[in-house]
Amino acid sequence: MRVDNHNLAGRSNDPEQIDLIDLVMQLWRGKVTIIVCVIVAIALAAGYLAVAKEKWTSTAIVTQPEVGQIASYNNAMNVLYGNSAPKVSEIQTGFIGRFNTTFSALAETLENQEKPEKLTIEPSVKGQPLPLVVSYVSDSAEGAQRQLAEYIQQVDEKVAEELDVDLNDNIKLQTTTLQDSLKTQEVVSQEQKELRIQQIQEALKFATQANIAKPQIQQTQDVTQDTLFLLGSDALKSMIEHEATRPLVFSANYYQTKQNLLDIEKLKVDTSAIHAYRYVMKPTLPIRRDSPKRAITLVLAVLLGGMIGAGVVLGRNALRNYKPKAQ
Structure with a gap:
């Protein structure tokens, strides 16, 4: 029984596992970056709608x-x-x-x-x-x-x-x-x-x-x-x-x-x-x-901007916390 608990504890400390709470917190801390990306995407979508x-x-x-x-x-x-x-x-x-x-x-x-x-x-x-x-x-x-x-x-x-x-x-x-x-x-x-x-x-x-x-x-x-x-x-x-x-x-x-x-x-x-x-x-x-469909275009712009912003935040944090493995 102790072996099972030990294994569970080991898995919970595995750095390869995704911690959803930590992920959400990272996104929240990088909300400004995400909002900026969303605004840029909306601006680009508005420009497209204007010239399309x-x-x-x-x-x-x-x-x-x-x-x-x-x-x-x-x-x-x-x-x-x-x-x-x-x-x-x-x-x-x-x-x-x-x-x-x-x-x-x-x-x-x-x-x-x-x-x-x-x-x-x-x-x-x-x-x-x-x-x-x-x-x-x-x-x-x-x-x-x-x-x-x-x-x-x-x-x-x-x-x-x-x-x-x-x-x-x-x-x-x-x-x-x-x-x-x-x-x-x-x-x-x-x-x-x-x-x-x-x-x-x-x-x-x-x-x-x-x-x-x-x-x-x-x-x-x-x-x-x-x-x-x-x-x-x-x-x-x-x-x-x-x-x-x-x-x-x-x-x-x-x-x-x-x-x-x-x-x-x-x-x-x-x-x-x-x-x-x-x-x-x-x-x-x-x-x-x-x-072009105005509503669909703007919705897609928001989603795409949010995805790009989230990717930037998570990528930046991943690079910041990256530690080379010991040889």
Whole structure:
């Protein structure tokens, strides 16, 4: 039992052990040094806060455009392609997809500038494509809000320009297609007319050879290509003259094609009325800056200053009480 007590006493006198009470007393005696370090750290933090560049983030939420915002484009597509035109929902999805792609490209361009700008776009809800959250970081709250609105408008105008180019290409393509269709139908109608004249001429030859000058049948609606010669040479000659001067006969499809072509030629689309997005939330005016955080910075300064002051006090005392071990 005495051995245990002896061991305990030996350990308590071990200079390597940390005496918390002594440690606290050392810190208390060196409180002036600690306070000075804290004050210096706070001064440095205040200087940092005074010169540090502020960062403010403005945020907006956008989604696919409303039907009214794409009405002119939708009407143009219906005129161009009729029943084959894309649905309104497909157009809306395509528009916001173009907006997302163009906005992402702009954000990448701004990030790679000599003086980078932080512009971001991402889904508002993870796993869902819409709505989209867009944000911009600036050195002032008003600047962030204003610049974000300008970038959104810039992207919207660029998408509208691209849609205008695509629409004009579609108009040219569809115009060419319809014109080619009309020419083809005219050629077919002309060939049908020439074939009809050739058939009457062949029937006239048979009627002349058979000495049939007058009609041999009463009901002309019963006449077929094989019995056409029974109308007589006189009637057939008159038919040939009539067919030669008769205008081409076209089907209803020809006139529908021509109507579609006229509608396309009169088509005018106001791209300024086309928008690729709709605001769910307009760019906000931030009320709290992202950095520097004044409260956090000052708290960290106090903690860091206190730690440095404590280190100075303890280090100084350790050097003062240091005794080289005997050789």
